[in-house]
Amino acid sequence: MRLLxxxxxxxxxxxxxxxxxxxxxxxxxxxxxxxxxxxGDLPIFSPDLEAKPLPRTVQDLADLIERSDGLIIASPEYVRGIPGGLKNAIDWFVSRKEIVDKPIVLMHASHRGDDMLAQLRMVLSTVSSRFSEAVFLRYGLMKMSPEEIAAFFETGKPRAELARFICRLAAHCSHCEPEADSL
Structure with missing residues (x-):
């Protein structure tokens, strides 16, 4: 399974x-x-830029999404909302086919951020028919360096939780596959 x-x-x-x-x-x-x-490399969304060819950075992300079996999104909260860069990325895919039927789940690296998570859940359930609120993993990692985070996930319990999370996502992807007759 290929996950983005x-x-x-x-x-x-x-x-x-x-x-x-x-x-x-x-x-x-x-x-x-x-x-x-x-x-941050994506240009600011404008419907005027949706014509082919798409900006290269948007096309690259579209290709990654298209080739994936499911998406995992992890984001900080900025001023109690979705960061502008992430919202911009989602806006690029609202009228495109890549994200509509893509299984999407969330991870979160902070004990805070519930307002952003609520907004992100609402947005993702609007743009994808396969967004799952049930498959979610959260850790309080604020103030840790990337090296400390990597070391934290090398330990038994967190590493096992990551493995279970991936299994739950894989099951979600499998259960969401459209039936051959409905294609």
Missing amino acids: AISGSGRRASTNTAMLRALSSAVQPDHQVTVYDRI
């Missing part, structure tokens, strides 16, 4: 990005997690 893990942070030492990198190193060989941490 999107970090909603533009910060180089992001805790959410570090958590997603730890996830990518903890998966079993039959799963592959690609971490996308270039949210």
Whole structure:
């Protein structure tokens, strides 16, 4: 299973990005997690730019989404809301086909952020018919460096939780597959 893990942070030492990198190193060989941490490289969304060809950075992300079996999004909260870069990325895909039927789940690297998570859940359930609130994993990793986060996820319990999270996501992806007759 190919999974795309999107970090909603533009910060180089992001805790959410570090958590997603730890996830990518903890998966079993039959799963592959690609971490996308270039949210800040996307141009500001405009319907005028949706014509072909898309801006290269948007097309690259569209290709990654298209090739994935599911998405994991992890994001900080900025001023009690979705960071502008992540909302911008989602806006690019509202009228495109790549995200509509894609299984999407959330991870979160802070004990705070409930307002952002509520907004993100509402937005994602609007743009994807396969968003799952039930498959969710959260850690309080604020103030930890990326190296400390990597070390934290090398320990038994957190590493096992990551493995269970991936299994739950894989089951969600499998249960959401459209039946051949409905295609």
